[in-house]
Amino acid sequence: MRPMLEDPTPKRLRWRAHHRGTKEADRMIGGFFDAHHQQWNAQEMALFEALLEEQDVDIMAWCIGTQKVPERFEGEMMIAMQRLDYLPIDR
Template sequence: MNDNQPESMELRLRRARYRADHRGTKEADLVVGGFFERHHQDFDEAAMAWFEIVLQEQDVDILAWAFGTAEVPPHLDNAWMQALKKLDYVEVTR
């Protein structure tokens, strides 16, 4: 791919799916991966850009924001973060 051409949304979604599901801790996999699976089909360019920034954050920070034990940085606090904080997408299986 030419370096001057932006990546396709499909490629960005595949990369995000992998990064969301392979965070390093089971808890983060459930929260970040579960959020992605529930909401990625609704991502537009702005939402995708937001999620890519979230994926760069540390698991401990993402979980603290999701659980409400830490303040969300202003640049990440939006309707998508509010959806992440609902945790209604987490499915725990044994």
């Protein structure tokens, strides 16, 4: 009998978070996922998955505060994304 694989959801979400289409979005959204996903429960995973359905320009605008965050994404996860303290800075 083959051992059960670990939950594929984090792997799938990680791939989607890191393959957005631009380096900036990959780093912002993927970096956030890497920094926080291990603490998320199933509801938070589902919220992040819903967030990934949004356009990158919108997600990034919500994070940097140039657009109002839609009510469905308001809360602790978006507050954490807006801190931007999870982004490494190349020097």
